[in-house]
Amino acid sequence: MTVRAPVPDPPAEVARAFDAFPAAVRTRLLEVRALIFSTADGLDGVGPLTETLKWGEPAYLTEASRSGTTIRLGVLRDAPPTPALFVNCQTTLADDFRALAPELECRGSRALLLPATGPLDAEPLRRCLALALTYKRRRRGGPASPTERR
Numbered sequence: 001m002t003v004r005a006p007v008p009d010p011p012a013e014v015a016r017a018f019d020a021f022p023a024a025v026r027t028r029l030l031e032v033r034a035l036i037f038s039t040a041d042g043l044d045g046v047g048p049l050t051e052t053l054k055w056g057e058p059a060y061l062t063e064a065s066r067s068g069t070t071i072r073l074g075v076l077r078d079a080p081p082t083p084a085l086f087v088n089c090q091t092t093l094a095d096d097f098r099a100l101a102p103e104l105e106c107r108g109s110r111a112l113l114l115p116a117t118g119p120l121d122a123e124p125l126r127r128c129l130a131l132a133l134t135y136k137r138r139r140r141g142g143p144a145s146p147t148e149r150r
Contacts, residue, residue: 007037014051014058021075021083024116028083029058029073031120036060036071039129046133057086068133069093076111083114085125087132097128104128 010018010033018026018033040046040062047065051058057074069088075081087093089110098106101124105113112128114120131138 005037005041007034008051010051010058013053017053017056017058022081025075025081025083028114028116028120032073032083032085032114032125033058033060035122035126036129036133039126040133043130043133045137062133062136065137067135067137069135071129071132076107076113080116083116085112085114085128086110087112087135091135093128093132093135096131100124100127100131 009015018030021029037049040049040060045065046062046067050061050063052061053059054070054072055074057072059070059072061070062068069091072086074084074086076084084107087110089108094106094109094112097104097112103121104124107113112125114125
């Protein structure tokens with residue numbers, strides 16, 4: 001049995017950013033936040049995450065290990081607002097997400113759309129998060145696929 005580290009409380013400024021989202025969006029993004037931490041905890045070489053704000057939105061960085069690219073949580077300003085996970089548009093991650101998890105909806109070169117309500121299909125999202133959390137390591141010639149700790 002694998003023991004996962006508990007999800008830490010967000011820093012005050014990040015908590016305020018989550019509070020600013022509409023209720024349904026906030027609930028979904030907090031669910032994804034927990035998935036980001038549990039995914040990082042289950043991957044070798046990712047280490048602790050830095051949780052901060054980028055463009056006023058919650059962002060997750062692998063500063064200690066430098067294994068991945070920034071993951072940011074926010075909304076597409078559609079009507080109604082759509083929860084989304086954003087990655088750097090200069091990466092290949094959106095295309096990687098499309099190939100790895102065609103059941104998830106990507107928009108452009110940086111956004112992975114999330115349903116605001118209903119069940120969250122966590123496994124394909126977890127695979128996409130693992131790619132983002134190990135993106136730089138793989139680009140430097142690290143393992144082709146992230147290794148989960150057992």
